[in-house]
Amino acid sequence: MTMNKSFILTLLASLCLGGAAVASAQVLTMDQAVFKVKQETGGKVLSAEQRGVGRRQEYRIKVLTPEGHVRVMAVSSDASKNPASSQSTKNPPAKNAGSKEKH
Numbered sequence: 001m002t003m004n005k006s007f008i009l010t011l012l013a014s015l016c017l018g019g020a021a022v023a024s025a026q027v028l029t030m031d032q033a034v035f036k037v038k039q040e041t042g043g044k045v046l047s048a049e050q051r052g053v054g055r056r057q058e059y060r061i062k063v064l065t066p067e068g069h070v071r072v073m074a075v076s077s078d079a080s081k082n083p084a085s086s087q088s089t090k091n092p093p094a095k096n097a098g099s100k101e102k103h
Helices: 002-023 030-041
Strands: 044-053 056-064 070-076
Touching: 030 044, 030 056, 030 070
Parallel strands: none
Antiparallel strands: 044 056, 056 070
C-alpha cells in the first residue's frame, strides 16, 4: 500500500505543477494592448478591435503617429508572444506625404 500512496502523491504533485504552469500564462487585455501601442508609437489610438486568428486572439489597433501616418498594429493577447508588435503594410505612406505644397 505504500507504493500506491507514493504513486498517488507523485501524481498529485505532477498535476499541481502542471496546473501552475497553465495558471502562470499571462493574457493581455485590450486596454493593456492599447497602452503598449501608445507607448511604442507615441501616437493617438484611432480604433481597436479583437480578432480570432486560428486558435489565438489578437488585437488590431489603428494609431495615428506623431508624424501623421496611420499604422495598424497587431498585438497578440498572449503576452509571451509579443516580443515586438507587427504592423500592417497595407497602406504605406506615400512619398512626400507630409508635404502640402502644390506644384
